[in-house]
Amino acid sequence: MDNEDKENKKDGIISRRYFLESIGVGAIGVAVAGSIALTGEYLSPNVLKEPPTKFKAGLPENYSPGSTTLNKEQKVYIMRAKEGYFYALSAVCTHLGCITNWKSEEGIIACPCHGSKFNTEGKKIAGPAPRPLQRFLMTLDEHGQLVVDKSIIVGEEVILKASINKG
């Protein structure tokens, strides 16, 4: 191999064989790299048939003050505080992604998988969860309906003060 290399590059001149071999190996290399890149792209789906991140949660008057309502499909709690304001808590446990349950008799949110417990503010009371439950942005649309956007995570200071106008 060493001798061949020396012959190939004698006096800085590249032999015909070395030149053609390089083109061939290079072309195969490009084809392999391209097919690896394309296969990688293929494995990552472009369209996801998952539920949209933004959803309507109905009119504010459907929720009584001091209530916790789980939207099972969206995995979100619509929380209404005793004072009347709204906030949306993720029902996905921050530990390993199980869906938590609302325990109305104890007034806490509990995860069935590994025993994490949260209060109605989403703060951890017990268990392995590393963070409080996420809060999503909640707004009112032009028809006065509650809208939750799961793509926007907000801090606990963000609340929705909904005034109920009947009639």
Next chain:
Amino acid sequence: MKKFFEKIFQSKVWRSIFRHGLPVSNRTRAEAVFYNFFLHVHPTKVRKRSLKFTYTWGLGGLSVGLFIVLVFTGALLMLYYRPSVAQAYWDMKDLQFVVSSGQFLRNMHRWAAHAMVAIVFLHMMRVFYTGSYRPPKEFNWVIGVMLLVITVLLSYTGYLLPWDQLSYWGISVGTNMVRSVPFGIGDKISFLLLGGNSVGENALVRFYVLHCFIIPVAAMVLMGIHFWRIRKDGGV
């Protein structure tokens, strides 16, 4: 009767399949091993010590035996199981209650899978305690570790397929654990495994293909190398 068999053994068809003669001399006995696809990986000599049952406990052989059971029962289960969200759970229930011997095959697959994880692990412990990872077998130990990981992955990907609460949350928790790999790599791996952000149709099909094709093929290739190497190194 003897003449009849002799005639068969001398026939053109027989001799075209088994090119060596009957194992009557040392030479033909050796040829019977060398010229047979299934036997040719055997070592030329084996130490008497390694033939002792209590040296190996036959754990490697048991592992591959269980793998064969799993391939056959798995192929039969595939005939009734469709990997889609609407059908997977009911196909599994049909296998249990409607298909003849379905429950038997499903349980055989399940128990063989559990047993294989345990036996492969015990096999690793045996190799460790007898020091069989030492040169020249270091690399075969590495292949063995890969096969242990593959065994666990086969077990894990099969876990989602019944599509019941246990499998759904098992895979949710597992892929969320993958997410904790830093620099966004974990998120990417989890996304590619599930084919999305949550356990759904894409995830079920992906785990099915991994479980029934990609991982078993990888396992068979690695097993081929594992067995070939151990026999060339004088193991059983």
